[in-house]
Each structure stands twice: as structure tokens, then as C-alpha cells.
Amino acid sequence: MxxxxxxxxxxxxxxxxxxxxxxxxxxxxxxxxxxxxxxxxxxxxxxxxxxxxxxxxxxxxxxxxxxxxxxxxxxxxxxxxxxxxxxxxxxxxxxxxxxxxxxxxxNAIAVAEQAMMFVLALAKKTIFKHQVVAQDGRRLFPLFADEYRSAMLNGRTIGVIGVGSIGSEIAKRAKGFNMRVLGVRRNKDRPVEHVDSMHGVDELHSVLAKCDYVVLATPNTKEAFQFFGKAEIAAMKPSAFLINIARGNLVQEKPLYEALTSGRLRGYASDAWQRYEFGRAFPISFLPRLEVHKLPNVVCSNDQAANAxxxxxxxxxxxxxxxxxxxxxxxxxxxxxxxxxx
Incomplete structure (x- = not known):
């Protein structure tokens, strides 16, 4: 051999x-x-x-x-x-x-930890608050103003879309923050520890409506390509956060950009970004064409979740x-x- x-x-x-x-x-x-x-x-x-x-x-x-x-x-x-x-x-x-x-x-544990880092960074406005202190040392005022107040994880609902090896590790860690975990997967009859209720793909929109945080952890198959678009964002709470720990091509960029800039979506985090592969893309691009990654309510890395x-x-x-x-x-x-x- x-x-x-x-x-x-x-x-x-x-x-x-x-x-x-x-x-x-x-x-x-x-x-x-x-x-x-x-x-x-x-x-x-x-x-x-x-x-x-x-x-x-x-x-x-x-x-x-x-x-x-x-x-x-x-x-x-x-x-x-x-x-x-x-x-x-x-x-x-x-x-x-x-x-x-x-x-x-x-890489399930490393990627799940990265997902929870994104959840916390969005919820706690980590980058914004760091920059305020690092740049001019000012103290945010007034206290408890909407634009400065952090979100909580305790008692909130997180939806894990794709409950495989990575998704199940995310669910386990979410339980450490006393979160309610809803799962969506192809085979909803297969139970997974730490998931409070499992749902089929046909129930996606009803699950999204209940979530304060949504984490995409699905495989990048032809069925999943750009499956998360305008209708899925519309099903979410305006106060919710979206986290993509899988592949950038799962999410449609234009409705994502519109939701993040209009207040329809509170924040977005991703470790992966679009690769436009409709044959030969024109123009060639490996980052969001609308520069979603530069928006103030976005936290990102570039394929670093498994670099641990x-x-x-x-x-x-x-x-x-x-x-x-x-x-x-x-x-x-x-x-x-x-x-x-x-």
C-alpha cells in the first residue's frame, strides 16, 4: 500500500x-x-x-x-x-x-468556542467599547442608554441551525449561559443532548421568530447555498443577532446588508465570507461586495475559528x-x- x-x-x-x-x-x-x-x-x-x-x-x-x-x-x-x-x-x-x-x-470544540465568542462579542458590544476606551478613554454616558447597553445571554433563546458535531458543541456551551436551545436539522427525530427542542428544516421560520441569537452551523451543500435570505431575516426578531460559523455562501449578502444598515437586524458575526462562484464571478470577489464586514454592528474573522x-x-x-x-x-x-x- x-x-x-x-x-x-x-x-x-x-x-x-x-x-x-x-x-x-x-x-x-x-x-x-x-x-x-x-x-x-x-x-x-x-x-x-x-x-x-x-x-x-x-x-x-x-x-x-x-x-x-x-x-x-x-x-x-x-x-x-x-x-x-x-x-x-x-x-x-x-x-x-x-x-x-x-x-x-x-475542529468542533474550537469552532464552537469561536461561535460563543461571537455571541458574547455582539451581545456585549466588545469591539465598540474597547475602541471607546482605547481611542479617547471616555466613559459612555448616559448609563443604560439603548446604544450603549449590552444584551444578555441568561434566559435568552439561541437557535442552532445545523446540529451536527459543531452545532451540538455550541448547544452544550450555550447551556452554560443558562440559554434555551432550539435546534434545526435534516433529521429532527434524532435527539441531541443540550438541545431543548429539535425541529425540521420546514420549521425554520417558526424557530427563527423565537430566537434572540441564531447560529448557522450547516454543511455547505447545494441545498444550503444562499438559503438564508430576505424571508429568513424577516422571520427573525429585530433585536436578534445572527452568527455564521459555517460558510459565507449560506447567507445572501444584499438582504443581510439592508437589514444591518436599517436596524432590521441588531448585529452579525461571521468567520467565513462569500465566494462568488456562479461560474466565473465578475468581478472576482472573496469578501462581501457591499463590505458588510466593515459595518459597525459586525464582528468578524476570516477562516480563523479552527486556528487554535x-x-x-x-x-x-x-x-x-x-x-x-x-x-x-x-x-x-x-x-x-x-x-x-x-
Missing amino acids: KVLCLWHATKDEISKIREALPRGTEIVAPEGDYFSRFESTYQQLEPHARDADAFIGWALPRGLLEIADKLKLLSWLHSGCDDLANIGAFSLFKQRGVKVANIRGG DDVLEGYLQWGIENLVDFATEKPLRREVNLDLGY
Whole structure:
């Protein structure tokens, strides 16, 4: 069996993979200079890809799959698989019988913590109050004015849209703030601890109407693409906050901008931003065209939720477990459903 690491793996990382797999497994990785060690070029990988039985990594150069005639497994070191869908990989995998396993849940705690940071930052006007003190040291006056007063989490309702590995961790943390948790997911009959009531996708609007905070944690599938728009925002309380911890393309930018600038929505936070992919976007853009991220009632980061202690080590460990499952002919514990995309 031959395993190709799609990144510039360190000696220690290669040793961990080798030690976990059956004796005689060949582990190869690209060598030479790099700009980012988590990426590599087609030219660097092409000699190894042609006879590799398994790939493991974060980035897949275009054209590599087409020459990987022996490939039987991709251990994808991401939770989301939308990048694979965007390059048409799923169709090729189905044709060739290639299995895909991801590391879903590997970043769940880090992303859930980021989600709660966003909830608190919006509720407590963290950035605004920091800037007031840092810039001129003034004290906000009058006390308890609407524009200065923080929101509370205690006793409030939070809606988690997409209660998977990340959503369930968000629910757990929300309970620590004595919040009521409502969940929305495809399979509402599957109970999740810390969720007070679970609802189907057809109940989304009725759930939104009850929430003081709404967190989007859904996979980025073709059904979810830009599903949150004018009607969904209209269903929310004007006093509510929206937090997107999943993918930027879940939310329609124009109605979001209009709601944030008109007072229809109290605030927005996101770790991910729109990538316009209607064929070739014109003009090309990877941030909001309406500059939502610059609004005063917006808190943001840019794909940093998983950039935390312990996450890289967890990714590698779970990715190696995928390889072990494959090598020992066990069911893949994190196999991706190629029809659903996650």
C-alpha cells in the first residue's frame, strides 16, 4: 500500500503515519521549497500520485485525481467537502469507486468556542467599547442608554441551525449561559443532548421568530447555498443577532446588508465570507461586495475559528485513523456520503 501526503509533511508527521499503518506501507510526501507547507503543486505530487492507493491532506491540485488510477481512498483533513464538490471530484470518485473520509468533528470544540465568542462579542458590544476606551478613554454616558447597553445571554433563546458535531458543541456551551436551545436539522427525530427542542428544516421560520441569537452551523451543500435570505431575516426578531460559523455562501449578502444598515437586524458575526462562484464571478470577489464586514454592528474573522491549540494534532490523528480503517478493511468511521456531500 502506498500513501501520498498532499502537503510538505514533517519527518515526525510521516513517522506517525508509518507507525500506525501495517508494516511495509510506503509513505511519501512532496519535497523542496514551499510557500505554505499545507499545499503542494501538481508537479511535486504527480510522480507519486500515479500509483498511490490513498491520499491524505488539505489541498488537492487540479488534475491530480485524473492521473491517480490506483486511488481508493482520500483522507480529507477538513470537515467540509464543498471544495471537492466544486472541482467535480465526487462524480469521479463515484465512477472509480473511491471512498472519502473526512475529519468531521475534529475542529468542533474550537469552532464552537469561536461561535460563543461571537455571541458574547455582539451581545456585549466588545469591539465598540474597547475602541471607546482605547481611542479617547471616555466613559459612555448616559448609563443604560439603548446604544450603549449590552444584551444578555441568561434566559435568552439561541437557535442552532445545523446540529451536527459543531452545532451540538455550541448547544452544550450555550447551556452554560443558562440559554434555551432550539435546534434545526435534516433529521429532527434524532435527539441531541443540550438541545431543548429539535425541529425540521420546514420549521425554520417558526424557530427563527423565537430566537434572540441564531447560529448557522450547516454543511455547505447545494441545498444550503444562499438559503438564508430576505424571508429568513424577516422571520427573525429585530433585536436578534445572527452568527455564521459555517460558510459565507449560506447567507445572501444584499438582504443581510439592508437589514444591518436599517436596524432590521441588531448585529452579525461571521468567520467565513462569500465566494462568488456562479461560474466565473465578475468581478472576482472573496469578501462581501457591499463590505458588510466593515459595518459597525459586525464582528468578524476570516477562516480563523479552527486556528487554535490542539486542532492540527487532532486533524492528523483522525486523518491517520481513516487510513488505518482503510488498510485494515474496517468500515470507515468518518466516511463521506458522496450523494449528500458530507
